[in-house]
Amino acid sequence: MxxxxxxxxxxxxxxxxxxxxxxxxxxxxxxxxxxxxxxxxxxxxxxxxxxxxxxxxxxxxxxxxxxxxxxxxxxxxxxxxxxxxxxxxxxxxxxxxxxxxxxxxxxxxxxxxxxxxxxxxxxxxxxxxxxxxxxxxxxxxxxxxxxxxxxxxxPNVPTFAGSFDGELFHTSAYKSATVFAGKRVLIVGAGNSGCDIAVDAVHHAASVDLSVRRGYHFVPKYVFGKPADTLNQRKRPLPPRIKQAVDSRVLRMFTGDPTRFGFPKPDHRIYESHPIVNSLVLHHLGHGDLAVRPDVRRFAGGNVDFVDGSSRSYDVVVLATGxxxxxxxxxxxxxxxxxxxxxxxxxxxxxxxxxxxxxxxxxxxxxxxxxxxxxxxxxxxxxxxxxxxxxxxxxxxxxxxxxxxxxxxxxxxxxxxxxxxxxxxxxxxxxxxxxxxxxxxxx
Incomplete structure (x- = not known):
């Protein structure tokens, strides 16, 4: 030094x-x-x-x-x-x-x-x-x-092809869900903040979509009636592969399979990326309050084009991009x-x-x-x-x-x-x- x-x-x-x-x-x-x-x-x-x-x-x-x-x-x-x-x-x-x-x-x-x-x-x-x-x-x-x-x-603000005519902002500028009242909302990114804001938005917006490029592992906040992160606390932690195998099976019992709701299959094992501590987003997906969309290809005025060739109209795009x-x-x-x-x-x-x-x-x-x-x-x-x-x-x-x-x-x-x-x-x-x-x- x-x-x-x-x-x-x-x-x-x-x-x-x-x-x-x-x-x-x-x-x-x-x-x-x-x-x-x-x-x-x-x-x-x-x-x-x-x-x-x-x-x-x-x-x-x-x-x-x-x-x-x-x-x-x-x-x-x-x-x-x-x-x-x-x-x-x-x-x-x-x-x-x-x-x-x-x-x-x-x-x-x-x-x-x-x-x-x-x-x-x-x-x-x-x-x-x-x-x-x-x-x-x-x-x-x-x-x-x-x-x-x-x-x-x-904020990490990525660049996109094209331009968007509606309201576009990063989650760093988000404060209250009232901004979504009556609007068609796309949230780009499904990390913890993106999922939190999606759950906020469903109570105010006309529609809410989540654009994702990869799959996630979801962890509920409560398991067996206790905060999930207070369970399985050991002085000597389990070896990674054993912990991943055990926890993924237990969590699947509580959250089900996120691919049922349109999420891609995760390209990693649990704990190899930060998990999403939010099961409410799955709840709202199951009730039709939310929909999962693929990665954004480009903005096109009031529309957003996705990599699968689909296109939808939105009033607000929120960048939950870290x-x-x-x-x-x-x-x-x-x-x-x-x-x-x-x-x-x-x-x-x-x-x-x-x-x-x-x-x-x-x-x-x-x-x-x-x-x-x-x-x-x-x-x-x-x-x-x-x-x-x-x-x-x-x-x-x-x-x-x-x-x-x-x-x-x-x-x-x-x-x-x-x-x-x-x-x-x-x-x-x-x-x-x-x-x-x-x-x-x-x-």
């Missing part, structure tokens, strides 16, 4: 935390516990990240809820209040993050209404962070930077991107081999990893920074691993080679690897 100066010896410098969502709060909390000074930057008016629907870059909509259950998602040291639903709404989650920040006195450490526009290595070590607010722009030197600005703010990773304030070379449509090449999805004072938090997706998995990322960064002052030998060994081969974090699963899967990990393999590194750096 590269370094440009003895920044570890300057105890007057703070560590910058960019973002006050779940990962940013985890970063602040762990730096606090390690006795490391920090200063936070957040574009919104308060904590919560995307779960604050009023935040400038929030992409949550009125009906948004967790797709993982409360107990598998919450921070271990701060359980959600009694009475919170199994699958909380964005409103309950915003309250949770505000309570977390208040309980640990984190809120005063953030500069709200402050947008980070540049993060540049300082010639004497660390970074200069440029932030812009209503009061103007200012530069601050920091000992290091923990980037926690989230993964769901920069998001790009987005770190516009950083030189891409500092993150060592692996290529267009991919993700940065970071050790454990956190540590950059290009600069030892730069860390990315939250750049993981995994079924069931929850916010605790992201909290442990921050715990590892704090352990590393503390060890740089107290255990140089352990840090030297760790830095060598950062610059070396990447560990296998797949847990034996063969993930699809898609952009959205480029930073996907297996939760058990990942958390085990992170916890092992924390133990190596403990005094």
């Amino acid at each position: 590269n370094s440009t100066g003895p920044v570890d010896n300057d105890r007057d410098l703070t560590y910058a935390v960019i973002g006050a969502g779940p990962s940013g709060l985890a970063a602040a909390r762990n730096l606090q516990q390690a006795g490391l000074p920090w200063a936070g930057y957040e574009l919104a008016a308060g904590v919560g990240g995307l779960w604050d629907a009023s935040a400038p870059r929030s992409t949550v909509y009125d009906s948004a809820h967790l797709i993982s259950s409360r107990t598998t998602t919450q921070f271990s040291e701060f359980p959600m209040r009694e009475g919170v639903a199994d699958y909380p709404s964005h409103r309950e989650l915003l309250d949770y993050f505000r309570d977390f920040a208040t309980a640990f006195d984190l809120t005063p450490g953030f500069e709200f209404g402050s947008e980070v526009t540049a993060v540049v290595p300082h010639p004497e070590g660390g970074f200069t962070v440029t932030a812009r607010s209503a009061a103007g722009s200012h530069d601050t030197r920091h000992a290091g930077v923990l980037v926690a600005n989230g993964t769901l703010s920069e 998001y790009h990773l987005h770190y516009p304030f950083l030189d891409p070379a500092l993150l060592r991107w692996r290529g267009r449509g991919s993700a940065p090449d970071l050790y454990l999805n956190i540590f950059s081999a290009a600069h030892r004072d730069l860390f990315v938090l939250g750049m993981i997706e995994a079924s069931g990893i929850g916010w605790q998995g992201r909290y442990e990322q921050a715990e590892l960064v704090a352990a590393y920074l503390r060890a740089r002052r107290e255990d140089p030998a352990a840090v030297a060994a760790f830095d060598a691993r950062v610059s070396g081969p990447r560990p296998d974090l797949s847990g034996g699963y063969r993930y699809l080679g898609l952009e959205r899967m480029s930073y996907y990990v297996n939760k058990d393999a990942y958390r085990s690897a992170v916890r092992a590194e924390i133990e190596e750096l403990q005094p």
Whole structure:
């Protein structure tokens, strides 16, 4: 790993935390516990990240809820209040993050209404962070930077042949189903957001179609009366092929065969891509409230032509086409991107081999990893920074691993080679690897 100066010896410098969502709060909390000074930057008016629907870059909509259950998602040291639903709404989650920040006195450490526009290595070590607010722009030197600005703010907007005369927007701009009242609606993409919005739309729209290019595995939120992700929790996970065989049979009992409703047969086994945690979309398909259409070939005025040669008229097209990773304030070379449509090449999805004072938090997706998995990322960064002052030998060994081969974090699963899967990990393999590194750096 590269370094440009003895920044570890300057105890007057703070560590910058960019973002006050779940990962940013985890970063602040762990730096606090390690006795490391920090200063936070957040574009919104308060904590919560995307779960604050009023935040400038929030992409949550009125009906948004967790797709993982409360107990598998919450921070271990701060359980959600009694009475919170199994699958909380964005409103309950915003309250949770505000309570977390208040309980640990984190809120005063953030500069709200402050947008980070540049993060540049300082010639004497660390970074200069440029932030812009209503009061103007200012530069601050920091000992290091923990980037926690989230993964769901920069829309992936594909291009299509032709043009559409109706209303066209990405799910990032969607807030309320009233926009669909009396209209013929096409939703392009059937990921979790696309299916959520389709279920919203059927109660308002004249018609709703889902355009899909591949098949999906569907997981209900409840199995045997309990949140599905609370079942089959083992200290030693089943081997992938056994778990896939068992779970696919159990889930088929609850969801049936999605190909009955027009979905293509999945080109992957369950858990090799993120499953759709929504059985209501199958319910509405079975009731004729929804229809599945193939991939879009082109827009043609008020019509949409599909690859099977069919064509239909629509008033609204919603692009449920996901998001790009987005770190516009950083030189891409500092993150060592692996290529267009991919993700940065970071050790454990956190540590950059290009600069030892730069860390990315939250750049993981995994079924069931929850916010605790992201909290442990921050715990590892704090352990590393503390060890740089107290255990140089352990840090030297760790830095060598950062610059070396990447560990296998797949847990034996063969993930699809898609952009959205480029930073996907297996939760058990990942958390085990992170916890092992924390133990190596403990005094």
